[in-house]
Amino acid sequence: MSALTWIAAGSLAAWVWLLLGQGFFWRTDVRLPGAGGTAAGPEAVPAGKHGKHGKGGKGGKATVSGGEDSGWPPVAVVVPARDEAAVLPVSLPSLLAQEYPGRAEVFLVDDGSSDGTGELARELAADHGGLPLTVSSPGEPEPGWTGKLWAVRHGIALARDRTDARWLLLTDADIAHEPDSLRELVRAARAADLDLVSQMARLRVTTGWERLIVPAFVYFFAQLYPFRWVNRPGGRTAAAAGGCVLLRREAAERAGVPDSVRHAVIDDVAVARAVKRSGGAVWLGLADRVDSVRPYPRLGQLWRMVSRSAYAQLLHSPVLLLAAVAGLAVVYLAPPAALAAGLLTGHAPTAAAGGAAWALMAATYVPMLRYYRQTLWLAPLLPFTALLYLLMTVDSAVQHYRGRGAAWKGRTYAAPPRAGRAARRAAADSCPSARS
Incomplete structure (x- = not known):
């Protein structure tokens, strides 16, 4: 029992640290800055700081439109879509019905x-x-591109050619x-002078499996990328939620987005990292008025959603995979095991440490x-949910080595070429999952 007691004590120490030292990831109060603004217009950005480049790109003359005169810059909405007929009747009308005081246009890339x-x-x-x-179609992706980013590239190009969109x-x-x-x-982006504002859409939670797995998906994401760390000026942590990303066009051009991240499977994090590395200000938080309407009623669908990118999150590294599995086991699985073992054997220290950690x-x-x-009765079931995520992560690695990794909607994406040692070290330094 001594070994299990030490493991339980280590798990308890880990949870104390996670509670206080991981950017308060568990709190859900990081919401859109200053929500509740009116149509009077966003706070003005200091002259010359961001509004100096127009449609012509860097160094070009600023383009002024009616939306810009009113304080609301023109916006292009880019929607990559592949086999989305089931959800489009709910999602697309909500975009077309946007009550935006400036000019906005939607580009759906089929x-x-x-x-x-x-x-x-x-x-x-x-x-x-x-x-x-x-509505336009870019054709099949060129080698080295993921389908979504290829579609985003096409949509941005259309917006650049046909509009003077600044965002x-x-x-x-x-x-x-x-x-x-x-x-x-x-309004929030302009008021806080941000280059990228992203909201983690509220995912659908209706079926039993969705209730068990979906809130934990966002919880684990926030643990890997604490929103407060992402939003800290000068901080190394960068992340975004791909379902809703408002990006300053000038910042996209400065960061080379999307070309600079064309191979990324976890494209939202890659985009945020590119923007932040190029000097842009990034913000990420939970959404109140942005929702995902995609259903995941069965475990198999949720499993594929997680496993398609889990091993990519670990940089396709067997060492990081072993570390992640060991970490999940010690942090999430050991507490209930220690509590049960301590109660069965009457070993109070083991039961106390396991129970406190749980x-x-x-x-x-x-x-x-x-x-x-x-x-709230789902809270004690988090160890079981973590076990499912552990198995999904292992399955992600297995599928990768079988040549079926990162498969989504009929396409399979290979891992990007291995970078040099310095580049891989930099990637690991900026990826919380690689440090845990």
Whole structure:
């Protein structure tokens, strides 16, 4: 029992540190800065700081539009979509109905869909009206590109050629926005002089498996990328949530986005990292009025969602995989095992350490369950959920070595070429999962 007691004590120490030293990741109060603004216009950005480059790119003459005169810059909304006919009737009308005081235009990029996504988008625009919609297709991705980023590249190019948009809203086809979503994003970005503002959309939680796995998905993401660390000026941690990213066009050009991250499977984090490394200010928080409408009713669907990118999160490193498995086992699985063993054998120190660690673990999960409006009885089940994520991560590595890693919607993406030692060290330094 002495070994298990030490493991339980180590787990308890880890939870004390996670509670206090990991950027208060468990709190859910990081929301859009200054939410609740009115249509009077965002706070003005100091002259000459960001508004000096127009459509012509760096060094070009600023383009002035009616939206710019009113304090609301023109925006291009880019929506990459591949086989999204099932969710588009809910998500696309919400974008077309945006109540934005400036000028905005939606570019839906049909990435080789086989279910009539593009035609459905045109029908929805004809039925609902609202913001102008352009539907286009970029063709198959060139070698070295993931499909989503290839579509985003095409959409940004269209926006650059056809509009004078100063901001880009990159949003997934399964994301529904409240009517004031775009206005509040732009207002917050301008008020705080940010280059990238991203909201973690509230995912659908309806079925039993969704209740068990989805809140934990966001909880683990926040643990890897504490929002307060992401939002800290000058900090190394960078992340975004790909479903809702408002990006200053000038910052995208300065960071070379999306070309500089064209091979990234976890594209949202890669984009945020590129923007932050180029000197941009990044903000990430939880959403109140942006929701994912994609259903994941069965365990297999949730499993594929997690496993397709879990090993990429570990930089395709067997060493980091072993470290992650060991860490999950000690931090999440050891506490209930120690409590049970201590109670069965009457060994009070083991039971006390395991029970205290389990209680701390459950307590840190409560705010996320409240955010998702779920019963708090799910909090003690977090070790079981963590076990599922452990198995998904291992399966992600297995599929990678079988040549089926990062498979999504009929495409499989190989790991990018290995970088040099210095580059890999820099990547690990900026990736919390590689340090844990």
